[in-house]
Amino acid sequence: MQSIRKNLTGPEALQILLDGNKRFVAGELEHPNHCEESRKGLVSGQEPFAVILACADARVPPVNIFDQGLGDLFIVRVAGNIINDQILGSIEYAVSHLHAPLVMVMGHASCGAVSAVAQGVKLHGHIASLTPPIDAALKKVKGLAGCWMDNATKELALCTAKKIAESEPIMADLVQEGKVTVVATYYNLDTGEVSVLS
Ligand SMILES: [Zn+2]
Numbered sequence: 001m002q003s004i005r006k007n008l009t010g011p012e013a014l015q016i017l018l019d020g021n022k023r024f025v026a027g028e029l030e031h032p033n034h035c036e037e038s039r040k041g042l043v044s045g046q047e048p049f050a051v052i053l054a055c056a057d058a059r060v061p062p063v064n065i066f067d068q069g070l071g072d073l074f075i076v077r078v079a080g081n082i083i084n085d086q087i088l089g090s091i092e093y094a095v096s097h098l099h100a101p102l103v104m105v106m107g108h109a110s111c112g113a114v115s116a117v118a119q120g121v122k123l124h125g126h127i128a129s130l131t132p133p134i135d136a137a138l139k140k141v142k143g144l145a146g147c148w149m150d151n152a153t154k155e156l157a158l159c160t161a162k163k164i165a166e167s168e169p170i171m172a173d174l175v176q177e178g179k180v181t182v183v184a185t186y187y188n189l190d191t192g193e194v195s196v197l198s
Pocket of ligand 1: 055056057079080081108110111112113114
């Protein structure tokens with residue numbers, strides 16, 4: 001099956017993802033754009049309709065969670081779904097050169113990066129470079145009602161989405177012009193459901 005998705009708005013792209021997630025939750029996967037025709041159609045270039053910044057965790061693969069296929073999603077994955085200049089540069093490339101109208105930051109339940117920082121685990125080597133934004137989110141929501149780590153995961157996704165949406169010079173202009181929508185979401189590992197936080 002080949003579906004061409006051109007000139008979508010951010011909200012339309014988000015709805016396609018949420019519809020795919022409903023199929024994932026219901027076990028009614030369509031596996032769009034997995035065929036040979038889709039693969040060959042992508043040789044000359046890509047035109048993803050969404051950018052997803054997700055955790056590197058093996059349990060949270062966006063193509064599966066949103067029931068999408070080859071060429072549909074421009075995915076950046078890093079433990080804790082944090083950003084740095086290189087990750088931001090990748091996102092900027094996808095929206096400004098590939099014209100993706102949606103950027104989604106997806107946090108998830110049981111995130112090992114968040115729980116390790118929450119528990120004060122001593123992280124060696126380059127792993128420690130992941131911790132500052134996670135630590136900031138944990139501190140910000142400490143003492144609030146509900147699960148501390150879930151609250152921090154959601155806060156981290158919201159904060160990261162805000163940083164992306166406000167980043168100069170590329171993202172902030174595209175967001176203000178209404179050409180790109182940035183959202184934060186939370187993936188529930190148990191139910192399979194993705195909920196929009198912003
Ligand atoms: Zn994680």
